[in-house]
Amino acid sequence: xxxxxxxxxxxxxxxxxxxxxxxxxxxxxxxxxxxxxxxxxxxxxxxxxxxxxxxxxxxxxxxxxxxxxxxxxxxxxxxxxxxxxxxxxxxxxxxxxxxxxxxxxxxxxxxxxxxxxxxxxxxxxxxxxxxxxxxxxxxxxxxxxxxxxxxxxxxxxxxxxxxxxxxxxxxxxxxxxxxxxxxxxxxxxxxxxxxxxxxxxxxxxxxxxxxxxxxxxxxxxxxxxxxxx
Ligand SMILES: N[C@@H](CCC(=O)N[C@@H](CS)C(=O)NCC(=O)O)C(=O)O
Numbered sequence: 001x002x003x004x005x006x007x008x009x010x011x012x013x014x015x016x017x018x019x020x021x022x023x024x025x026x027x028x029x030x031x032x033x034x035x036x037x038x039x040x041x042x043x044x045x046x047x048x049x050x051x052x053x054x055x056x057x058x059x060x061x062x063x064x065x066x067x068x069x070x071x072x073x074x075x076x077x078x079x080x081x082x083x084x085x086x087x088x089x090x091x092x093x094x095x096x097x098x099x100x101x102x103x104x105x106x107x108x109x110x111x112x113x114x115x116x117x118x119x120x121x122x123x124x125x126x127x128x129x130x131x132x133x134x135x136x137x138x139x140x141x142x143x144x145x146x147x148x149x150x151x152x153x154x155x156x157x158x159x160x161x162x163x164x165x166x167x168x169x170x171x172x173x174x175x176x177x178x179x180x181x182x183x184x185x186x187x188x189x190x191x192x193x194x195x196x197x198x199x200x201x202x203x204x205x206x207x208x209x210x211x212x213x214x215x216x217x218x219x220x221x222x223x224x225x226x227x228x229x
Contacts, residue, residue, distance in 0.1 A: 002034050004063040005075075006054075009039040014120055018173060020072040021060035026165050027076055031083040073105045076162035086162045093157050100156035100163035104170045108146070111139045112173035119175075139174070 005028075007021035021037070028035045040046060046057035053061045054070040061068060062075045069075060077098070080087025088094050114135055118128035150156070156163040 001065045002036050003028065004036045004038055006038045006059045006061045008042040008059060011042055019059065023072040023165055023169055024060055024062055024075045024079060027079040027086055027162055031085050073101055073166060076101060076166060080162045088157055088161060097157035097161035097163045101166045104166035109170045111142065112170055116173060
């Protein structure tokens, strides 16, 4: 049975390329695992039955031969079990990949979500303007430490793994903020400043149906509109 991943059939510009179904789809592309998509209209309420699959009605959900699970991080780890190109089999490599995946979700993504909140969803509100400098300062410090931790390695777990998919997709959420100036004093986008000079996580461009993973072709969000993505 082919793996199935849920996503949206359209999302607004700001969300294109950032919907989290990109993460499992990227993983599938890396190992050549065929998958189908089940796409929803993001502007419409999900069917009540979908809440049995994902408690908040969000995407992605993955179905795989009678098994189903939600949370893109859990899905990445599940896909990692299928192929060592996604999750190293040696104990330390596996531990590193798991730890860095959680680091992306737990220690970095919350900052990026707050950034999205003040820049997109609460843009123009006074509290958002007041919060921005301290958030960028804190995120910059965290990015600097991340860069230092990665200085001597090409990939988070020593070689490419689901941790790199998690971290790269999370770091992209910093967009073209002046976080780059805080983090590295360079005009380049954050992921390049933080990672590429250190030879670490590289933003690969999986094919995803011929479209780039950076959102130029809306990969990972074939759908969408309104609301919180
Ligand atoms: N922690 C979840 C977050 C999932 C999530 O936020 N999905 C968004 C798209 S990126 C969504 O479905 N938003 C629509 C909604 O919340 O109704 C994961 O990583 O899978």
